[in-house]
Amino acid sequence: MGKIWKALSSLWLTVILLTLAGVLVFMGTMAQVKLGLYIVQENYFQSLFVMWGPQGANWKIPIWPGGYLLGGLLLVNLITAHVIRFKFTKKKIGIIMVHGGLIFLLIGQFLTEVYQVESFMALEEGSSKNYSENGRRSEVAIIDVTDPQTDHVVAIPESMLEPGREIRHPQLPFTVKIHEYALNTEPRLYGSELRFISTNQAVKMNDRNIPAATVEIKAEDGSKGTWKISNWLAEDRLVGLLLTNYSSRLPQGFSEPVQFEHKGRRYEMSMRPERYYKPFQLHLLDFTHERYAGTDTPKNFSSRVRLVRPETNEDREILIYMNNPLRYWGETYYQGGFEPGDTVSILQVVRNPSWLTPYISCVLVGVGLLVQFLSHLVAFAKKRSV
C-alpha cells in the first residue's frame, strides 16, 4: 500500500504525466488543421483516451491518454503529494499557493466543460427577445398557440431524435414519432419538393450542422400527419439562402411552421435552434460598427440595449461593447458579432457558474510563484554576498 502511495505522489509520476500532457497538447494542436477545433476538443481534451482508427473502419483503439485522464491523474498526484510529503512550513508557502491555485484551476475548468452553456442572441435594431439560442444544437418545438396571449412550448432536444422512437410528454395529448433524422443536411429541390439530404458532420470552425427530421404526430384517433421539419425552414438566414438559390420555384409558404389541431386546440411544430428562455427582455436600441478612417478594419462594435424585467421592476439601458460584457442573471452577454448591413447585433450569451475560478487561480499561482522564486533569489543573493 505504501508503495502505491509513494508512486502516486512521486515527482517521477508528475514529470511523466506532464510530458504525456505536453505531447497531447501538441498532437491536439496539429490535429486541428485537419479535424477542426470542436472534434479535436472532444477527442483529445474532453476524453479519457485519444481514439484512433483507420479511415472508414468502425473500430478504434486508444493511442494516447486524453485530457480528462491526464488532468485527473495530475490532480491525484498533486493532492497525494501534498497530503503525504508536504508539511506546512513558511518555506513551502509559495509552493502550496501555486498548487492550490492549480487545483482550483483544473477543477474550475472541469466544471466549466461540464456546466457551461453557450448560446447567442441575434437582435435586430428595434426588436426584443427574451431567449437566446444555441448555435450548435437544435430542438423540435411543439407550441400550443390556442391562447393568443401566451404560447405553451414543449421542446424535444435533438439528442432524443432517433429514427423509430416514439416520444410522449405529459403536456402533449399525443405521441411524436420520429421517422427520420439527420444531423447535418443540404437542401435539394426535386420539382417543387424540397428535400434535405444527409451530409457529413461540420468540421470547420465557423461551420455548423443543420439538422432535419421527418416526424409524425399520432393521436388516439389516428395520425395527424407526417412532416419534414428542419432548421432550413425555421431560421431566417437559412430561409433567405433557400430563397436566393431557388427563388420562385419553392412552393408558397414553404417556410411556415407545421400546423395541426387536436381536440379543439391548435398546435404549431418546427425544428429550430435550442432556446433558453429568460425572465427578462433585451431590446436593441442601437448597434454601431466603427471603422478606422479610410479602411475596413473594425475599430469598435457596440450595442446599446434596454433590459426590461417586470418581476423586479427593472428597466435600464446598457452599452455592451468589445471587452466589456454585461453580466446579469448568472449569464454574461458579449458583443459577439453582427450581420451584414450593420443592423443586426449578435450577442454571445454564456452561462458559466465557475467563471471566477481562473481569476482566483491566477492570483494564487502568480503570487505563489513570485514568493517562491523571490525567496530563492534572496537566498542566492545572500549566499553570493557572504
Place this chain on the structure above:
Amino acid sequence: MKKESNRWQRWVPWALVAIFSLWVLSTIFPRKSKGEYNIREFAEIPVLLNGRIQPIDSVARNALLVFQGKQSVAITNAQGDKVKLPAIEWLLEVTTRPEIADTRPIFRIDHPEIKGLLKLDEQEKQFTFNQIKEGWGEIEKQARRITDLKIEPEVRTPFEKGIMKLNFSLGLYFRLKNSLQPESSGDFQEEISVYRDNIKNGLVALQKHQSNEEYNEEDLALMTRFFRRYQMMSQIAYPLAVPPRDLKTNPDGWVTIGGSLLESMRSGEIHPAVNAFAAMSTAYSKQKPADFNKAVGEYKRWIAENFSKANGKGHRESIFNYFQPFMKSMAIYVLAFILGCGYWFRWSGWMSRSAFYLTFLAFLVHTSGLIFRMVLEGRPPVTNLYSSAIFVGWGAVALGLILERIYKDGIGTVTASAVGFTTLVIAHNLSLDGDTMIMLQAVLDTNFWLATHVVVITLGYASTFLAGFLAIIYVLRGVLTKTLSAATSKALTRMVYGIICFSVLFSFVGTVLGGIWADQSWGRFWGWDPKENGALLIVIWGAIALHARWGGIIRERGIMIMALIGNIVTGFSWFGVNMLGVGLHTYGFMDQAFKWLMVFNASQLLLIGLALVPNKYWRSFELLNQRGTEKPQRPSDPDSGELLKGVRQPRPAH
C-alpha cells in the same frame, strides 16, 4: 610595458562607446537636407493611411519595403558612383517625374520562373518598372488564375506567391504614381488653375444641357474630361493626403487629392492642401528647388496651424524613421557579440568590458526605440508580431545584462547580444510586410490587456529563449572548446535554472491572463485554440523542467537539454502556431518564416544531440578524463556537485 598596455586597454572600451554613441546621436537631431531641396521637411508632411496619421516618409519607406525589402534605392548617380536614393526622394520622383522613377531598380524578383516569364536577366535581382511593364498583363493573368481558383496563401507554390507579390507591388506602384497628381500631368499647378476656372462654366453648361437649353459644348466637354480624370485618380490614389475641411465635425474625413478635386465640383473651390501639393509637385518636376522649398514651408506652417496634432505625429514619426534605432542597435549587438566571444578565447579584459558596454549602449538604443514606438502609437510595447520580436529581444537583453552584473563572466553579455541581434533580425524580416504600426482590430483595441497579458507572455518568451541561448553556450563551449570550467558550468546551470523559474512565472501568469481576456471578450476562458495551446506548452515544459530538477531526475546536462527543448517549444508557440492557419490567433501566413523555423528546430535538435554525447568527448572535460580519477559520467548536480572541482581552465597569460 604592462602598464602601457593596461592604459590602452582601459580607454578602448570607452572609445568604442563614444564612437557608436556619436553615430546614434547623429541621426536623432534633424539635419538640414543635403541637397538643394528641403526634403526632410517634405518627409514630415502628415497623410492618412491604414487608418492612421503618418508622415509621407513612412508611406514611401513601407512601399519600398514591400517592393524590395530595403528602405532606400541603390542607384548610380550622374558621376557614375553607387549611391543610395532615400525613400522620400524616390517617392517624389514616382509622383512627379515618373519617367525617371520607371528606370529605378526597385522590384525584387527572386523566382527564376518569373524572371523567365518576363524575359528578364537570370543574374539580376532588382528590376525597373520599364523592364517589367511589358509583362504586366501576363502577371495579371497569372494572378487572376490564382484568385479565381481561390488558392489559399498557405498552399500557393513559390512561383504563385512570387506572382501575387509582384502583382501587388505593381498595383501599389501604379497607385503611388497617381497619389499626388495624375501620372500624365506635366504641369499640375497649371492644370488645376484651368480646372478651377472651368468649374463654374462647366456646371452652368451641365445644368443647361440637362434642361435642354443651349450650352457651351467646350465647357461641358472639359468638365467631363476633368471629372473622369479625377474620379480615376480618387479611386487609385494611395494615401489620403488632404486633411478634412472641418476638423470638428469630421476629424477622420481625410481624402485623396483626386477625391478632394472631385469635391471641388460641389464647392467650387480648390482645397488649400491640393494647391499646396500641386505647387510642390510642379516645382519638383520642373526642378525648381526654391519654389519647392517655399511651397513645402508654407504648407507645413498651414498644417501646423490648423492640424497641430497631425503635424506633430508626422514630425515625430519622421524623426523615428531617420533614427532607425533597431537597425543601429542590431549593428552594435553584433560587434558586442564578436568581442564577447573573443574574450573567452583570448581572455583579454578589454574585450569583455567593451562587449558589455556596447551591449548596454545597444540596449539603450533598443529601449529608446521601443519607447519611441510606444509614444507614437499610444500603446503598450507589443501590438503585433513585429513588435513582439522587438520586445522579446529587449526582455532577453535586459535579463542577460542583469546576469552579467551578477556573474561578471562574459556569458550574460554574449547571450544578451546574440539574442538581441537575432530577435531584431526577425523583427526586420517581419517588417517587410509593410506598415508595422497598423491599427488594431476591435477585439485587440484594449490597452489594459495589451499591457498585461501580451507583455507578460512576451517576457515569458524572452526568458525561455535566454535560457535556451545559455544552454547553447554551455553545449558549444563544453563540447567544442576547453573553456567550460567547473565554475562556469556551475554558474551556467544556476543561471538557466533561475531563468526557467522566471519563464514559468511569466508564461503561466501570461497564459491565464490571456484566458481572462478571452473570458472578458467572448466568454470563453479556454478554447484549445492553437495559440493558447502554444502558451500552455511553454507552461507544461517549464513545469516538467522544474519538477524533474527538484526530483533529481535531471541535473546539469539535463537542465541544459530542457532549455534547448524550450527553444523549440517557444519557437512553436511564438511562430509555429501562426502557420497552422486555424483558430482565432492567425495573423497571416509567413512563408519564409516557416523555413527558418524548421532550420532553427533542426539546429536545436543537433545541439541536443551534441549535449547527449558522452563526457569523454567533451573537450572541456578532457583533463578530467585524462586524470582518470573519476569515471566519465554525467556532470554533477550544481548544488552538491563535487565532481568537477579542481579542474582548472588553463588561461593564456595576459
